[in-house]
Amino acid sequence: MRILFIGGTGVISTACSELCIDNGYDLYLLNRGQSLRVPPAKAKIINADIRDTRAVKTILAKKKFDVVVDWIAYTEEHVKNDFEIFGDKTYQYIFISSASAYHKPPLILPITEDTPLHNPFWTYSQGKIDCENFLMKLFTEENFPVTICRPSHTYDKTRFPLYGNYTAFSRMKQNKSIIIHGDGNTLWTLTNTRDFAKGFIGLLGNSKCIGEAYHITSDETMTWNQIAETIALAARLELKITHIPAEFITKYDEEWGSNITGDKGYDTVFNNSKIRSIIPQFKAVIPYREGIKEVIAWYSEPKNQLVNSEIDLLMDKMIAEYG
Numbered sequence: 001m002r003i004l005f006i007g008g009t010g011v012i013s014t015a016c017s018e019l020c021i022d023n024g025y026d027l028y029l030l031n032r033g034q035s036l037r038v039p040p041a042k043a044k045i046i047n048a049d050i051r052d053t054r055a056v057k058t059i060l061a062k063k064k065f066d067v068v069v070d071w072i073a074y075t076e077e078h079v080k081n082d083f084e085i086f087g088d089k090t091y092q093y094i095f096i097s098s099a100s101a102y103h104k105p106p107l108i109l110p111i112t113e114d115t116p117l118h119n120p121f122w123t124y125s126q127g128k129i130d131c132e133n134f135l136m137k138l139f140t141e142e143n144f145p146v147t148i149c150r151p152s153h154t155y156d157k158t159r160f161p162l163y164g165n166y167t168a169f170s171r172m173k174q175n176k177s178i179i180i181h182g183d184g185n186t187l188w189t190l191t192n193t194r195d196f197a198k199g200f201i202g203l204l205g206n207s208k209c210i211g212e213a214y215h216i217t218s219d220e221t222m223t224w225n226q227i228a229e230t231i232a233l234a235a236r237l238e239l240k241i242t243h244i245p246a247e248f249i250t251k252y253d254e255e256w257g258s259n260i261t262g263d264k265g266y267d268t269v270f271n272n273s274k275i276r277s278i279i280p281q282f283k284a285v286i287p288y289r290e291g292i293k294e295v296i297a298w299y300s301e302p303k304n305q306l307v308n309s310e311i312d313l314l315m316d317k318m319i320a321e322y323g
Contacts, residue, residue: 050078153190163179235296
């Protein structure tokens with residue numbers, strides 16, 4: 001099976017690239033070559049900017065693919081360009097959307113793929129919804145072979161779950177307080193990228209998935225307090241938490257606030273029966289207590305210890321003024 005990943009070296013896509021190669025697929029990666037992650041040795045690299053439609057059409061003029069996956073489309077214009085390029089070049093086009101597109105606040109738990117898409121709080125999610133609506137119209141009217149995939153919070157070794165990434169972990173190491181939104185008791189789902197890849201691989205080249213949407217997540221849920229406690233226990237650190245309402249956070253940092261009100265501020269539990277209907281054996285097997293150990297190991301390297309001093313100072317200010 002010949003597969004093209006647009007991107008393919010990101011937080012979520014890297015593990016999928018590796019699994020494709022392990023399965024013997026003929027994998028192409030189209031990207032600008034700027035990721036810190038090294039692509040699989042057997043992947044064929046196409047160095048190009050997908051936003052340069054004319055150049056990409058020229059490069060791919062004589063190529064067709066069984067599957068094209070766009071990992072980095074965020075706006076309707078992005079997927080319109082994809083359709084212009086790949087409309088007659090693939091038997092399946094997979095758009096990577098986001099579980100944050102589901103109705104906020106949640107209407108009912110657990111979330112299924114039939115949950116309406118509605119997020120008035122976060123422009124990122126709104127862009128993904130626009131993409132989905134456009135693509136499903138193409139499926140209905142043009143028979144474009146679309147599959148939608150909606151990852152939730154999926155992490156690899158480079159990703160700390162709290163805002164600020166290493167900056168938050170650095171605060172823990174310095175015995176400083178970290179900020180958890182609300183009372184810290186909302187439920188959240190963290191999925192390891194290697195677990196996600198095991199579900200995602202079942203979508204590739206699967207005709208049953210055309211015109212359908214799937215989320216792929218762990219079944220493990222934790223409160224944000226439990227997530228912080230799990231990190232502290234694994235890192236053998238004392239934990240200090242300051243709980244601050246989302247509304248207060250938004251006054252200081254709109255991006256952070258939107259991330260909470262548009263996603264992380266609600267109980268989020270998923271029903272994965274739909275992905276299991278096509279991959280019965282799918283099960284996420286990496287609990288966060290194990291996954292976080294890889295993150296801690298990654299951050300033990302000085303080159304990866306990047307502190308955002310502005311965010312660090314902002315957190316100090318928020319804690320002082322809220323308290």
